[in-house]
Amino acid sequence: MEKELVFGHQSPDTDAIGTAIAFSYLQNKLGYNTEPVALAKPNDETAYALKKFGFKAPRVIKTASNEVNAVMLVDHNEPQQSVSDIDKVKVTHVVDHHRIMNFNTADPIYYRAEPMGCTSTIVWKMYHENGIEIPQNIAGIMLSAIISDTLLLKSPTTTDYDHKAVKSLAKIAGVDYEDYGLKELKAGTNIDNKTEDQLISGDAKSFKLSGNQVRVAQVNVVDLPDAMKRKDAFLKAMDKSAKENNYDLFMLLITNILDSDSDALVVGSDSAKAAFEKAFGKKLDNSEIKLPGVVSRKKQVVPPLTEAFK
Amino acid sequence: MEKELVFGHQSPDTDAIGTAIAFSYLQNKLGYNTEPVALAKPNDETAYALKKFGFKAPRVIKTASNEVNAVMLVDHNEPQQSVSDIDKVKVTHVVDHHRIMNFNTADPIYYRAEPMGCTSTIVWKMYHENGIEIPQNIAGIMLSAIISDTLLLKSPTTTDYDHKAVKSLAKIAGVDYEDYGLKELKAGTNIDNKTEDQLISGDAKSFKLSGNQVRVAQVNVVDLPDAMKRKDAFLKAMDKSAKENNYDLFMLLITNILDSDSDALVVGSDSAKAAFEKAFGKKLDNSEIKLPGVVSRKKQVVPPLTEAFK
Numbered sequence: 001m002e003k004e005l006v007f008g009h010q011s012p013d014t015d016a017i018g019t020a021i022a023f024s025y026l027q028n029k030l031g032y033n034t035e036p037v038a039l040a041k042p043n044d045e046t047a048y049a050l051k052k053f054g055f056k057a058p059r060v061i062k063t064a065s066n067e068v069n070a071v072m073l074v075d076h077n078e079p080q081q082s083v084s085d086i087d088k089v090k091v092t093h094v095v096d097h098h099r100i101m102n103f104n105t106a107d108p109i110y111y112r113a114e115p116m117g118c119t120s121t122i123v124w125k126m127y128h129e130n131g132i133e134i135p136q137n138i139a140g141i142m143l144s145a146i147i148s149d150t151l152l153l154k155s156p157t158t159t160d161y162d163h164k165a166v167k168s169l170a171k172i173a174g175v176d177y178e179d180y181g182l183k184e185l186k187a188g189t190n191i192d193n194k195t196e197d198q199l200i201s202g203d204a205k206s207f208k209l210s211g212n213q214v215r216v217a218q219v220n221v222v223d224l225p226d227a228m229k230r231k232d233a234f235l236k237a238m239d240k241s242a243k244e245n246n247y248d249l250f251m252l253l254i255t256n257i258l259d260s261d262s263d264a265l266v267v268g269s270d271s272a273k274a275a276f277e278k279a280f281g282k283k284l285d286n287s288e289i290k291l292p293g294v295v296s297r298k299k300q301v302v303p304p305l306t307e308a309f310k
Numbered sequence: 311m312e313k314e315l316v317f318g319h320q321s322p323d324t325d326a327i328g329t330a331i332a333f334s335y336l337q338n339k340l341g342y343n344t345e346p347v348a349l350a351k352p353n354d355e356t357a358y359a360l361k362k363f364g365f366k367a368p369r370v371i372k373t374a375s376n377e378v379n380a381v382m383l384v385d386h387n388e389p390q391q392s393v394s395d396i397d398k399v400k401v402t403h404v405v406d407h408h409r410i411m412n413f414n415t416a417d418p419i420y421y422r423a424e425p426m427g428c429t430s431t432i433v434w435k436m437y438h439e440n441g442i443e444i445p446q447n448i449a450g451i452m453l454s455a456i457i458s459d460t461l462l463l464k465s466p467t468t469t470d471y472d473h474k475a476v477k478s479l480a481k482i483a484g485v486d487y488e489d490y491g492l493k494e495l496k497a498g499t500n501i502d503n504k505t506e507d508q509l510i511s512g513d514a515k516s517f518k519l520s521g522n523q524v525r526v527a528q529v530n531v532v533d534l535p536d537a538m539k540r541k542d543a544f545l546k547a548m549d550k551s552a553k554e555n556n557y558d559l560f561m562l563l564i565t566n567i568l569d570s571d572s573d574a575l576v577v578g579s580d581s582a583k584a585a586f587e588k589a590f591g592k593k594l595d596n597s598e599i600k601l602p603g604v605v606s607r608k609k610q611v612v613p614p615l616t617e618a619f620k
Contacts, residue, residue: 098418099415099416099417100413104409104410104411105411108409110423110424111421113418113420113421114420115420125439129435298418306416
């Protein structure tokens with residue numbers, strides 16, 4: 001069988017990399033010939049999870065058509081989040097938990113999307129549906145992906161299936177998921193060795209809301225006051241990025257993974273900032289706003305912003 | 311739970327109507343509140359299958375937003391094949407076996423596509439995955455859908471899963487699938503009581519191929535020479551439709567379901583007809599061409615036409 005590559009989105013997180021590994025293993029068991037790859041090096045959290053379960057970081061690619069004719073996508077479908085030459089290869093499979101946008105095919109394909117907290121939860125279901133046993137290390141990396149995407153099952157995106165998958169996978173992987181999960185998340189919170197430019201671009205997504213270019217970046221920490229010591233430097237880097245990329249609004253969500261509270265920093269035009277204040281029903285105080293209980297960009301930030309910009 | 315409507319594409323066939331019934335039943339078992347409906351009355355073949363298994367024809371709707379906020383689509387995803395106000399309702403589920411085109415969502419949804427011969431084959435898998443028992447009448451209507459879409463497992467779109475589903479569903483439905491299948495297909499081949507206009511529009515799809523508007527209609531019969539007695543009237547109706555709708559090419563595939571051979575009638579511009587001849591490596595003889603073994607528009611007609619028009 002002709003080889004296919006399996007990969008997640010740009011700026012990969014533990015779901016993008018871990019689920020690519022787990023889905024590739026499943027597809028190979030089902031008779032395909034696949035290799036999991038990544039669109040960039042793993043972040044600190046993902047590197048911790050890969051090491052814990054004995055995986056090397058997947059090979060990094062920027063384009064696919066130079067080595068294969070067909071690919072499988074996990075954790076994304078929008079072309080601009082994929083390899084730069086996605087239009088030059090055939091997509092045969094997609095497994096994802098995001099909205100579907102600008103994804104078109106010439107032929108019928110396998111497409112599996114469910115509104116779960118993590119793509120690995122869907123892949124976990126697929127292992128069961130196909131009667132394929134999950135090896136210990138694959139269980140470990142899928143568990144890590146779900147812990148990452150759901151912030152240890154605390155994010156409002158979390159479903160009953162995410163809970164079930166975490167319990168089942170932790171058993172196979174042989175770890176206490178609460179103990180391991182906290183260690184995994186903490187491994188991704190060391191911001192001391194990163195510049196502000198790196199931090200505001202590491203986990204950042206762009207959205208077009210009623211004609212406004214809105215950028216929402218997120219950084220996980222365990223000590224919010226400590227992170228806020230760098231507030232002025234963050235604002236300066238955000239201001240520069242907003243000007244260079246014509247963002248009407250740039251929001252940085254700094255989330256304390258221990259108590260699920262966030263502080264947000266915001267730069268942008270006066271009208272965009274007014275929309276932001278409307279979205280959350282609070283006034284910005286010196287470019288800053290407290291958002292207790294807000295941890296999910298997808299569920300708690302983008303929907304109210306979308307409404308407010310209408 | 312808020313009510314949702316479940317429906318297949320415009321000009322519904324047995325897959326569109328039968329799978330809507332079967333998927334609605336499954337989703338209700340899973341806790342949703344749905345009603346299967348159709349975008350038009352059933353054709354003769356579908357009416358035969360519905361009657362055989364004790365179903366009434368589903369209620370016909372043209373729009374959905376006047377009665378519900380959310381819908382589930384089966385056997386299609388392209389907006390122009392759906393209700394006219396598809397942009398005014400939320401699509402929460404899709405089950406389909408076609409290419410994905412111009413289908414965009416604001417939020418994550420359930421989307422299940424597989425390149426199987428029939429949507430009911432995918433829904434059959436979903437019953438098993440969810441541990442839901444298939445009642446006799448639901449098995450019968452799903453069986454009818456697969457027989458219809460695969461021309462009794464003879465179409466090249468047929469997969470191993472379609473074979474397995476047909477055998478399993480026939481057992482539950484309590485019918486000999488070869489005997490019943492032939493009766494079902496024959497029920498759809500009575501063209502005597504239909505006008506040429508009705509026949510060329512009953513099962514017709516439009517494709518844009520390298521800027522050319524191409525229309526491909528299909529009619530199933532059991533006696534090709536008998537159907538070809540109406541050749542001149544077919545050509546006249548096709549010519550009129552092509553002029554009114556600016557089709558560069560209009561092809562009518564008349565398929566003998568007993569031996570899986572087809573005759574094609576073709577009208578259109580000289581350059582489009584030249585592309586048609588290139589696609590099939592044969593010359594048109596008085597607007598007619600013999601296509602032995604060709605039964606699938608999706609697999610055997612559209613791909614060579616797409617190539618030839620490039």
